[in-house]
Amino acid sequence: MAKHITAATTVITNPPTAAAEIDRVLNMMMRESRPVYVGLSVDIAYEMISSAPLASPITTSLLQNNPELERKVIAEILSKIERAAEPIIIVDGGAVRHQVLSEVNELVELTSFPTFVTAMGKSGVNEELPNFGGVYGGAGTHPGVKEAIESSDAVLWIGNFPSDFNTGEFTTDVKEEITIDFQRFSVKVGEVKYNVAMKYVLGSLIKELRQKSVSKSPRNVTWNPFPVKTFSDSVELKQEFLWPSLGSFFRPGDIVIGETGTSAFGLCDSKLPKGVMMFNQTVYGSIGYATGSIVGVGQSIKESGGKWKRPILVTGEGSMHLTVQAIADMLRWDLRPIIFVLNNGGYTIERLIHGKDASYNEVAIYDYSALAKALGPAHPAKYHGPVKTCGDLTKLLKEPGFGDAGCFELVELVLGRLDAPGSVIKTGAAIDEFNKAKVQKTVPGG
Structure with a gap:
């Protein structure tokens, strides 16, 4: 399986060439921004090798584009923009993962084009800008967002990542001929693909736009990308209330991890302040990844020199069950995460796809108030809950010291x-229909 997703692999068997081989693989990892594997057998693990290669730094920059080809691509992009009446920008997962966010945000502010993100591109753009339009995910998208994108006549799609969850089970509707598709090593203008790195193309495009302002009156964002519904305090806690409310809790410097499923989708309805970094996983559907990921986030925050502040995890109870032991590491390493656990009696997103009342979508019942004591009894921790009503959540979010306790906090x-x-x-229904259609194709006479 690994060969389909890795940029390079090596198994070290010859100590004299080990350093060069390791550097080769690491250089490839940085260039491709993809995983690599280094295999090291036990019998040579302690062999001494030369330190000379350490004098040569790992290459982290991309090869420069062919200047003539890059100029051609820039000219075609500018032409497409100039001919368009309603150009827009979509920032996707590839922009977040391929280090072009500084260029992206400059482009967004320079053009004032209505700008959107996908679930995977969440936090890639300053959501406080007046031209920020919201999150695009196909069938389940806010009506204003959906209409603006699907009626546009030029789409600058930066880091397009058309996976199932990221596209609302492939229900996005943007025509190829109007799309400029920016990828790490290529830019596709309409149906023509050019082998140029998007980072350099974006940089050159910005230089051109500074000298030659785009004569456009972009469509105004007249809808609220994050609509808020009000409920009385006594009403049972609802998702419609939860996600906009949670947005008010986030602040600059937070790193937020959204678990696969309901949490990742729900966080799309939370407005993020400028300076928040959020990650979710809309590719492999690997539930449980987020609880372990927040350990890495906590360690990186400690080493960030104050740039980043709070590690925040939003997960479902079913997903947490898979990797709950990571809480022990959070406590013993004093990582101080703030964890929001959605306790909805099982795998809700799976119930909506298939098996609404099936026993296989149920999970064991935990006592969340006792988790920290069980997994790290020597370490300070706070439990908040159970939060059962809209009023309970409002009260908690206003509570002095909540989110700043200086220890592990679980809600x-x-x-x-x-x-x-x-x-x-809507995505669950689309997946269900997709699966039914596949079954009908494989059944004789279907």
């Missing part, structure tokens, strides 16, 4: 077993 959010963000409900 238990009790939600209805079939309550989910609208995007989850």
Whole structure:
């Protein structure tokens, strides 16, 4: 399996060439921004090798584009923009993962084009800008966002990542002929693909636009990308109330990890302040990854020299069950995460796809108030909950010291077993229909 996703692999068997071989693989990892594997057998693990290669730094920059080809691509992009009446920008996962966010945000502010993100591109753009339009995810998208994107006549799609969850089960509707598709090593203008690195193309495009302002009156964002519904304090906690409320809790310097499923979709409805970094996983659907990931986030925050502040995890109780032991590491390394656990009686997103009342979508019941004591009894921790009503959540978010306790904090959010963000409900239905169609194709006479 690894060969399909790795940029390079090596198995070290010859100590004299080991350093060069390791450097080769590491250089490839940095250039491709993809995983690599280095295999090291036990019998040579302690062999001494030359330190001379350490004098040569790992190459982290991309090869420069062919200047003539880059100029051609820039000219075609500018021509497409000039001919368009309603150009827009979509910032996707590839922009976040391939280090072009500084260029992207400069482009967004320079052009004032209506700008959108996908679930995977969340936090890639300053959501406080007046031209920020919201999150695009196909069928489950806010009507204003969907209409603006799908009626546009020029789409600058930066880091397009068309996976199933990222596209609302392939329900996005943007025509190829109007799209400029920016990828790490290529830019596709309409149907023509050019082998140029998007980072340099974006940089050159920005230089051109500074000298030659785009004569456009971009469509105004007249809708609220993050609509808020009000509920009385006594109403049971609902997803419609949870996600906009959670947005008010985030602040610059936070790193937020959204678990696969309901959490990742729900966080798309939370407005992020400028300076928040968020990651979710809309590629492999690997539930449980987020609880382990927050350990790495906590360690990186410690080493960031104050740039980053709080590690925040948003996960479901079913997903947390897979990697709950990581809480022990959070406590013993004093990483001080703030964890929001959606306790909705099982795998809600799976219930909405298939098996609404099936026993296989149920999970064991935990006592979340006792988790920290069980997994790190010698370390300070705080439990908040269970949060059962809209009023409970409002009170907690206003509580002095919440989120700044200086220790592990866990919030238990009790939600209805079939309550989910609208995007989850629509995507779940799309996945169910997709699966049924596949079955019908494989069944004789179907």
